[in-house]
Amino acid sequence: MPLHPDAQCRYIGEWITTKLRCSLTADQNEADTLKVYSGGPCELEVVQYTPAAEQPGRKNGNTAPAPRARG
Secondary structure, eight states: OOSSHHHHHHHHHHHHHHHHHTTOOOOHHHHHHHHHHHTTTTTTOOOOOOOOOOOTTEETTEEOOOOOOOO
16 A cells, blocks of 8 residues: 555555456455545545456456467
């Protein structure tokens, strides 16, 4: 976490944006941390995002195994 308060809010905003954009979940510790910042010092932070386009082999934020090299 960045030390400067303004940087913390930007970091939290980008963290939430990534979670939303990629349809990622958060464990309880992560959710608790996000609630502390989003309900307190960063409550005015605005998050805008565009959902990531679904790609072949990628669903709900999970990646498919890398293809094997041929040769």
